[in-house]
Every structure is written in C-alpha cells, then in structure tokens.
Amino acid sequence: MQNAEWDCPLCILHSAPCHYFPAMRIAIIGAGRVGMALGHGWVRAGHDVVFGVRHPAGKEVLVGRVASVPEAARAAEVVVLATPWSAAEEALRSAGPLNGKVVVDCTNPILPGLAGLAIGTSESAAERLAAVVPDARVVKAFSTTGAANMAHPAYGEHRVTMLLCGDDAAARQVVAKLTEDLGMEPVDAGGLQVARYLEPLAMLWIHLAYKQGLGPDFALQLLRR
Ligand SMILES: NC(=O)c1ccc[n+]([C@@H]2O[C@H](COP(=O)([O-])OP(=O)(O)OC[C@H]3O[C@@H](n4cnc5c(N)ncnc54)[C@H](OP(=O)(O)O)[C@@H]3O)[C@@H](O)[C@H]2O)c1
DSSP states (O other), X not given: OOSGGGOOHHHHHHTOOOSSOOOOEEEEEOOSHHHHHHHHHHHHTTOEEEEEESOOTTOOOSSSEXXXXXXXXHTOSEEEEOXXXXXXXXXXXXXXXXXXXXXXXXXXXXXXXXXXXXXXXXXXXXXXXXXXXXXXXXXXXXXXXXXXXXXXXXXXXXXXXXXXXXXXXXXXXXXXXXHHHHXXXXXXXXXXXXXXXXXXHHHHHHHHHHTSSOOSSOOOOOOOO
16 A cells, blocks of 8 residues: 555545545544543544543533534544553443444553563453454554643654554554654554563553653654665
C-alpha cells in the first residue's frame, strides 16, 4: 500500500481507494491523562473525538464531546481504550459490540506502586483484551511512552517513536496514520503477540522515569541508517 490513494485511514479500513483524508470518528474510553493527551492531538488534527465515560452527566472536557461508553463506541470507527488495566476488561465489555472496529489498547498491566507487570512474557494485556472482543481489530499502541510525550511529541527536530502491533495489517495502518497525526513516528512492530515485548518496554520507560529519576521528559527513539 505505497500508493498515496491508499493513505486515507477510512479507505485502508474498508479496502477501497480514495483521494482525500477524511476525519475519523474516534471514541476514547477513559478521559484521564492518556485519553486527554490523545484526544487533544486528534481534535487538533481534525478528527471527531468522543470521550466514553462512566458518568457523562456534568463531565466537562476541553476538547471533543462526552458520552456514555456504549454511545461513544457505537458511532466510532476507532475505539481507544485508555483506562487502568484493572478496569480494562470491564470497560471494554461495557462498550457493547465492537465487531470490525479498530480497538486501540493503550493499557499497561502495571502492579500497584509501579512494582512491575502483572502479566507478561508468555502473554500480554493486549492479547487478553483481544480475546474479550474477538471480532474487533485490536492494535496495541500509545503504551510505551508517557502521556506528556503523547501531548508534546517533539524533541527539537526529533519525534517520539511509537511502536504498535496488531494482527490486522489494515488496522495497524490506520493506527500508524493516527500516530502521525499526533506528531509521533509510528513503527509497525508486527502481530499482536509483540505486545509481550512492548508492555515490558513500557515498564522500562516507567522505571527510568520514576525509579531512576529521569522524570517524564524523555523519550525512546528508533534510529536507522
Ligand atoms: N499515564 C501515562 O503516562 C501512561 C502512558 C502510557 C500508557 N498508560 C496506560 O494507559 C492507561 C490509562 O492511564 P492514565 O494515566 O490515562 O490513567 P488515568 O489518568 O487514571 O485515567 C484513567 C481513566 O479511566 C477511566 N475509567 C476507569 N475505569 C473505567 C471504566 N470501567 N469504564 C470507563 N472508564 C473508566 C477513569 O475515569 P473515572 O473518572 O470514571 O474514574 C479515568 O478517566 C493505563 O492502563 C496506563 O497503564 C499510561
């Protein structure tokens, strides 16, 4: 899919070429640090963003709109899961049918006190969640760096690298385009099983930031030659 005609995320999703880049309808479940950082960037890029929250009445957000979780998910082509790992399965189930939708898993299965990962090496949070929604096109992304880097991905002339993985190649391309729209450099890491490596990489970032004293203002970048 090198042809510019195929760069449009909607056309990638529906396997049909077009010549323009329509806005995508994105539901973000969880209006916390990650959800808000992503939502701001996508609204700025022209996408239609709805935050799916547990208690929409009276909930205010600076960008996008607010709805219940199932309402937000129903209208969306892309559903982004940005809740704590402990709430992820419940939040995903509460979204209703997600058949055919791109579901982006941002969660990391972090133990309380940043003590480590609750699962890993022979499975991953992403694979567990994909089993909950077998008809969705799950992509792991926006998990290996801090929320502040998602909001401000430029380091001088450098951009934050965002590794993503999933079993559906078209869904990975959609998420790669959405990553670029945020100003990060997407790197396609392959199938969903690769989440077994991405989640520990996220834990390494957390360890460096909060245990080794680097703080959240650093990012990992893939260099090539
Ligand atoms: N923070 C980071 O830098 C970072 C970076 C990469 C990945 N992550 C991962 O991304 C996920 C979100 O992190 P965060 O820092 O954004 O968390 P956060 O600031 O605590 O926000 C989590 C959000 O999830 C919502 N939520 C909780 N349970 C829910 C449910 N059952 N249904 C719907 N919404 C629910 C909360 O809403 P209420 O107001 O209703 O409680 C809250 O808005 C975590 O899994 C984390 O490991 C975080």
